[in-house]
Amino acid sequence: MSVPIQPHTAAEAKACCAATYGSDVVALLLGGSYHPGGPALTRRLADRLDLRAGEIVLDVASGRGTTARALATEYAVDVTGVDLSDANVALATDTAQTAGLADRIRFRVADAERLPVDAQSIDVVVCECAFCTFPDKPAAAAEFARVLRPGGRLGITDVTVNAERLPPKLAGLGAWIACVADARPLDGYAALLRGAGLTVTYTERCDDAMVAMIDQIEARLALVRMAARAQAEAVGMDFDRAPAVLAAARAAVADHVLGYALLTAVKPH
Amino acid sequence: MVAVERVPVPSVPSAVKRDRDEVFVEYAKSICPVCKVVVDGQVNIRDDKVYLRKRCPEHGPFEALVYGDAQMYLDSARFNKPGTIPLTFQTEVVDGCPSDCGLCPEHKQHACLGIIEVNTGCNLDCPICFADSGHQPDGYSINLQQCERMLDVFVESEGEAEVVMFSGGEPTIHKQILDFIDAAQARQIKAVNLNTNGIRLASDRRFVTALGERNRPGRPVNIYLQFDGFDERTHQEIRGRDLRAIKQKALDNCADVGLTVTLVAAVERGLNEHELGAIIEHGLAHPAVRSVSFQPVTHSGRHVTFDPLTRLTNSDIIHLIAQQLPDWFQAKDFFPVPCCFPTCRSITYLLTEGAPGTADFAVVPIPRLLNVEDYLDYVSNRVVPDYAVREALEKLWSASAFMGTDTTRDRLVQTAAALDCADACGINLPEAVANLTERAFMIVIQDFQDPYTLNVKQLMKCCVEEITPDGRLIPLCAYNSVGYREQVREQMSGVTVADVVPNSRPLQPILIDSPYGSKIAGTGAGHHPDGERRIAPDRTNVGRGIR
Numbered sequence: 183m184s185v186p187i188q189p190h191t192a193a194e195a196k197a198c199c200a201a202t203y204g205s206d207v208v209a210l211l212l213g214g215s216y217h218p219g220g221p222a223l224t225r226r227l228a229d230r231l232d233l234r235a236g237e238i239v240l241d242v243a244s245g246r247g248t249t250a251r252a253l254a255t256e257y258a259v260d261v262t263g264v265d266l267s268d269a270n271v272a273l274a275t276d277t278a279q280t281a282g283l284a285d286r287i288r289f290r291v292a293d294a295e296r297l298p299v300d301a302q303s304i305d306v307v308v309c310e311c312a313f314c315t316f317p318d319k320p321a322a323a324a325e326f327a328r329v330l331r332p333g334g335r336l337g338i339t340d341v342t343v344n345a346e347r348l349p350p351k352l353a354g355l356g357a358w359i360a361c362v363a364d365a366r367p368l369d370g371y372a373a374l375l376r377g378a379g380l381t382v383t384y385t386e387r388c389d390d391a392m393v394a395m396i397d398q399i400e401a402r403l404a405l406v407r408m409a410a411r412a413q414a415e416a417v418g419m420d421f422d423r424a425p426a427v428l429a430a431a432r433a434a435v436a437d438h439v440l441g442y443a444l445l446t447a448v449k450p451h
Numbered sequence: 452m453v454a455v456e457r458v459p460v461p462s463v464p465s466a467v468k469r470d471r472d473e474v475f476v477e478y479a480k481s482i483c484p485v486c487k488v489v490v491d492g493q494v495n496i497r498d499d500k501v502y503l504r505k506r507c508p509e510h511g512p513f514e515a516l517v518y519g520d521a522q523m524y525l526d527s528a529r530f531n532k533p534g535t536i537p538l539t540f541q542t543e544v545v546d547g548c549p550s551d552c553g554l555c556p557e558h559k560q561h562a563c564l565g566i567i568e569v570n571t572g573c574n575l576d577c578p579i580c581f582a583d584s585g586h587q588p589d590g591y592s593i594n595l596q597q598c599e600r601m602l603d604v605f606v607e608s609e610g611e612a613e614v615v616m617f618s619g620g621e622p623t624i625h626k627q628i629l630d631f632i633d634a635a636q637a638r639q640i641k642a643v644n645l646n647t648n649g650i651r652l653a654s655d656r657r658f659v660t661a662l663g664e665r666n667r668p669g670r671p672v673n674i675y676l677q678f679d680g681f682d683e684r685t686h687q688e689i690r691g692r693d694l695r696a697i698k699q700k701a702l703d704n705c706a707d708v709g710l711t712v713t714l715v716a717a718v719e720r721g722l723n724e725h726e727l728g729a730i731i732e733h734g735l736a737h738p739a740v741r742s743v744s745f746q747p748v749t750h751s752g753r754h755v756t757f758d759p760l761t762r763l764t765n766s767d768i769i770h771l772i773a774q775q776l777p778d779w780f781q782a783k784d785f786f787p788v789p790c791c792f793p794t795c796r797s798i799t800y801l802l803t804e805g806a807p808g809t810a811d812f813a814v815v816p817i818p819r820l821l822n823v824e825d826y827l828d829y830v831s832n833r834v835v836p837d838y839a840v841r842e843a844l845e846k847l848w849s850a851s852a853f854m855g856t857d858t859t860r861d862r863l864v865q866t867a868a869a870l871d872c873a874d875a876c877g878i879n880l881p882e883a884v885a886n887l888t889e890r891a892f893m894i895v896i897q898d899f900q901d902p903y904t905l906n907v908k909q910l911m912k913c914c915v916e917e918i919t920p921d922g923r924l925i926p927l928c929a930y931n932s933v934g935y936r937e938q939v940r941e942q943m944s945g946v947t948v949a950d951v952v953p954n955s956r957p958l959q960p961i962l963i964d965s966p967y968g969s970k971i972a973g974t975g976a977g978h979h980p981d982g983e984r985r986i987a988p989d990r991t992n993v994g995r996g997i998r
Contacts, residue, residue: 401819409883
């Protein structure tokens with residue numbers, strides 16, 4: 183927790199994010215499949231995208247497959263998930279098979295900046311809590327545009343950060359902030375999508391989801407301190423510093439410096 | 452009586468139509484608080500609060516606050532699970548709810564909790580007592596044979612029952628109370644709760660020891676201790692006596708023999724609503740206490756004069772807790788209980804370390820560790836992240852959940868699996884949490900219905916049932932409000948009992964004292980001198996066409 187990670191190159195950042203998302207501290211504080219807003223926000227995104235049964239969906243940075251399973255089950259779509267982590271892909275594949283969804287869901291190890299998918303083959307791309315972590319965002323956005331068929335839709339939920347105004351104290355969030363470090367303001371994401379030739383159709387601030395995430399980090403920190411203080415301190419968790427960092431994060435959300443957002447876009451015909 | 456019809460009646464005819472000052476959200480079926488006939492009702496939202504209004508053809512209009520936070524009321528609707536059908540029903544559907552209790556085959560839920568009132572006598576004469584108990588010459592107490600029959604009815608209905616609660620009156624003054632507990636423990640009933648004012652627990656160590664001996668693995672005995680606060684005024688106004696030293700002694704005696712205690716506070720507007728935080732802190736600090744239950748005073752039976760429009764509700768209690776202990780609680784830490792109607796009961800659980808006031812004290816509400824609504828929102832979720840976790844949470848957010856029972860402990864352990872981070876950083880958090888469950892603490896908020904707030908919709912899914920000596924299971928709020936309590940007392944004591952009427956401000960002109968300290972109608976409504984009693988006859992618009 184107390185080790186600020188400053189990625190220097192794109193390659194390092196990418197490696198860092200893959201490692202971080204599989205990383206222990208994040209898993210400890212957020213659980214392996216956490217994303218702000220949870221299934222409720224996934225549903226809101228799916229409803230905004232007007233998902234129809236049978237559509238072909240690509241879930242970029244599919245993690246442990248929570249979003250993919252929810253979409254396949256509740257919206258009867260066909261989902262391919264791609265993720266940088268072998269472990270996540272294996273776990274997500276396993277879970278989907280156990281749930282009897284193997285005919286509708288598959289997962290592959292792949293990079294968002296080089297999607298292993300044919301051009302114009304996808305009805306809907308979703309990307310939850312991950313776009314912020316891609317080091318080459320224009321390349322990822324261009325890949326979304328490439329794989330979507332004309333009229334295809336893109337849905338993103340993600341962390342928003344107004345970088346110039348981010349208080350330095352937040353660097354203390356270490357592993358977590360490493361992924362947030364390259365997050366953009368809401369209009370920054372919109373500009374990236376427009377730059378890739380997509381038409382932004384809807385944006386919404388969901389800062390409550392970020393507050394809930396901070397609440398959960400705070401609660402789990404307290405729990406770890408209660409249950410396993412010595413072990414946690416041995417791996418670098420700094421319980422004395424945590425309250426100030428969390429307070430700074432809350433203040434940043436209140437000031438609209440840190441937040442969460444939902445965007446949808448469409449590929450023009 | 453105060454007119455509460457909200458329809459604006461302009462004194463001068465006006466050409467401009469006006470809007471009502473409220474949103475009509477539900478049709479309801481209720482009763483007249485005076486004569487107990489069944490009447491139509493309506494639920495309206497006004498000024499962000501939820502009100503139930505009804506009109507008796509004979510006794511006029513009535514209105515009461517049923518939920519102080521309209522947004523929470525509407526949000527709670529999602530936390531409603533399909534009911535479970537009990538193995539047996541004790542009555543048939545004849546006149547419809549609430550006149551056929553019970554349980555009749557139309558009832559929507561099994562009994563999470565069965566209550567046996569062993570007597571009407573009490574060693575206190577509290578100004579507030581929904582059972583209208585006290586030092587009275589003409590009450591009744593059940594015998595062992597009757598108790599066994601009541602337990603058998605409960606087990607027949609439940610198969611394996613979770614919890615039976617012995618209540619009264621004051622159950623500890625019943626000479627056979629230990630035999631009753633033995634009888635319960637000899638049956639398929641997992642846990643016994645003893646609902647008491649604590650006077651005997653404070654003074655009779657031998658009795659406490661006997662309870663402690665019966666509190667054994669797999670068959671726990673928990674103490675449900677009336678505990679309304681710390682101000683002398685609170686004690687005088689609610690219990691008629693300063694019981695502070697007695698409560699403390701009772702708690703200490705329970706701790707000595709390892710009995711688990713729930714502090715149960717009756718909370719009345721203007722009396723002790725400022726003491727909620729202090730009661731929680733006291734509970735967290737005392738080794739015997741594992742949970743606190745807050746109950747807005749039930750305006751059935753005996754109580755102090757109240758205003759139905761400003762009475763306390765579950766959401767008021769939740770907001771008060773969050774205000775009084777802002778470092779520990781937010782209103783959203785509490786979730787409605789899906790087994791009954793979700794507006795009836797809300798619960799949260801805490802994991803704690805240390806005692807309040809000490810440097811290393813820490814408290815974590817469990818709903819901040821996992822997203823409860825991903826599991827207990829039965830409307831939005833067609834896919835649940837983990838069905839075993841849902842099942843565990845269902846048992847925790849239930850009227851049968853009591854700290855100290857195996858079911859509750861096991862389900863807390865199971866819930867830790869939802870933390871979904873085993874072995875991160877070499878820490879197995881779910882396992883570590885499982886070891887913390889002995890320090891888990893439960894807070895329950897339960898608004899029982901009274902003759903003003905009674906809504907048949909809630910009664911039909913009630914899971915807290917009064918077991919009667921004649922072998923019925925009657926939803927507690929029906930028992931208290933509709934006339935069943937008076938019916939049973941009359942049958943058991945052989946003395947005529949008039950229907951109790953709420954001691955509300957608007958009804959003051961027509962109220963007279965009953966022999967037991969409660970109020971009855973001076974007009975003769977609800978009196979049954981010939982012993983002929985029809986429970987809640989129907990005055991709703993049913994059974995008749997328009998021509």
